Amino acid sequence: MMGESSPYTSWLEINLNAIQNNVRQFKRLTNKAVMAVLKANAYGHGVTGVARAVAEAGADWCAVARLEEALALRKKGINLPILVLGYTQVECIPAAIEHDISLAVFDAAVTQQYLEKIQQHGGRLKVHVKIDTGMGRLGLFPQEGLDFISWLQQQPGIEVEGLFTHFARADEPALITTPQQIKLFKELVQRLEAANRRPRWVHACNSAGVFNYPEAYFDMVRPGISLYGLNPSAETQIPSDFSPALTWKTRLVSVKNYPPGYGISYSHIYTTSANERIGVIAIGYADNYRRTNGNIALVAGKRVNVVGRVCMDQSMVQLDRLPEARVGDEVVLIGHQADAFISADEVAAIWKTANYEVVANLADRLPRIYV
Numbered sequence: 001m002m003g004e005s006s007p008y009t010s011w012l013e014i015n016l017n018a019i020q021n022n023v024r025q026f027k028r029l030t031n032k033a034v035m036a037v038l039k040a041n042a043y044g045h046g047v048t049g050v051a052r053a054v055a056e057a058g059a060d061w062c063a064v065a066r067l068e069e070a071l072a073l074r075k076k077g078i079n080l081p082i083l084v085l086g087y088t089q090v091e092c093i094p095a096a097i098e099h100d101i102s103l104a105v106f107d108a109a110v111t112q113q114y115l116e117k118i119q120q121h122g123g124r125l126k127v128h129v130k131i132d133t134g135m136g137r138l139g140l141f142p143q144e145g146l147d148f149i150s151w152l153q154q155q156p157g158i159e160v161e162g163l164f165t166h167f168a169r170a171d172e173p174a175l176i177t178t179p180q181q182i183k184l185f186k187e188l189v190q191r192l193e194a195a196n197r198r199p200r201w202v203h204a205c206n207s208a209g210v211f212n213y214p215e216a217y218f219d220m221v222r223p224g225i226s227l228y229g230l231n232p233s234a235e236t237q238i239p240s241d242f243s244p245a246l247t248w249k250t251r252l253v254s255v256k257n258y259p260p261g262y263g264i265s266y267s268h269i270y271t272t273s274a275n276e277r278i279g280v281i282a283i284g285y286a287d288n289y290r291r292t293n294g295n296i297a298l299v300a301g302k303r304v305n306v307v308g309r310v311c312m313d314q315s316m317v318q319l320d321r322l323p324e325a326r327v328g329d330e331v332v333l334i335g336h337q338a339d340a341f342i343s344a345d346e347v348a349a350i351w352k353t354a355n356y357e358v359v360a361n362l363a364d365r366l367p368r369i370y371v
């Protein structure tokens with residue numbers, strides 16, 4: 001079995017072929033440029049390997065949340081065009097120019113500061129103007145877009161290469177919210193076209209937008225979650241030709257038989273009710289395995305309960321049904337083992353959150369092994 005030779009006690013196996021397939025599926029589905037969203041360490045999947053893989057699979061752009069993430073990618077030799085989706089401090093403008101990183105702009109006063117910085121330092125900054133069509137987060141209002149872009153296009157030292165917006169509820173296709181956002185954005189694009197001021201790259205769709213709103217593809221789509229083969233939500237699931245890329249593995253590091261009435265782990269929230277076989281797995285809340293009840297794991301291809309308090313580096317599993325389980329055996333927390341499967345969605349449901357949070361929080365100390 002893959003990973004049996006792994007020296008690690010807890011690690012993530014990332015199937016880069018799956019991610020490359022998902023990039024190609026997005027290209028096939030949309031017939032547009034694809035901006036791969038690689039923020040937060042590629043949604044926990046390990047950004048360097050993922051960035052190389054998506055570039056090889058034909059992604060046209062990538063996006064990150066912060067300038068530091070973009071600079072780290074440049075340092076690793078990634079030469080795809082990169083857009084920083086979030087806010088950038090004015091003192092970082094020379095670095096953005098030097099490393100050819102495009103920035104989001106969404107505030108006239110901040111943009112004025114950028115212009116002053118560019119005047120001092122020289123060079124030319126590439127920007128994408130962000131419009132708030134109903135996300136209620138970053139962005140100029142649609143009615144401000146034409147005047148702002150017309151002004152910005154006349155400023156020396158700035159190239160307005162893109163225009164974008166972001167959907168708040170694209171994963172809920174029964175609602176009117178996203179069509180309303182699309183309408184506002186399209187009207188702005190039309191006003192810009194009429195004034196001959198439309199930027200080269202107009203983009204709006206996240207993963208759910210791609211699946212539910214083909215009328216909003218514009219020049220490029222901007223998927224994150226489903227690039228990794230994960231569902232945007234229960235209502236918006238990936239098509240069958242997308243596949244998940246991540247398997248979260250750990251190992252049994254101890255197996256013992258306990259007598260009845262033995263308290264297991266901190267606070268003894270679990271006590272053996274009979275002779276019980278209990279294993280220890282090398283995963284804990286410091287790996288961002290949630291310190292909650294109801295976790296499950298796969299051992300020897302079967303689902304087992306995690307019992308007792310999750311500790312910082314270890315947790316306990318109930319192994320009565322698995323007399324064959326041995327120290328060193330692989331344990332799966334997300335992914336397949338033989339015929340059994342735990343999805344990121346299932347873990348998210350146990351943790352009362354979204355699959356996004358589950359994967360984005362996977363701790364840095366878990367090695368990412370590309371398979």
Ligand SMILES: Cc1ncc(COP(=O)(O)O)c(C=O)c1O
Pocket residue numbers: 037085166205206207208222223224225226232
């Ligand atoms: C501005 C922006 N675009 C695109 C994405 C990708 O969205 P998703 O992961 O839902 O595909 C995100 C992620 O939150 C985002 O913030």
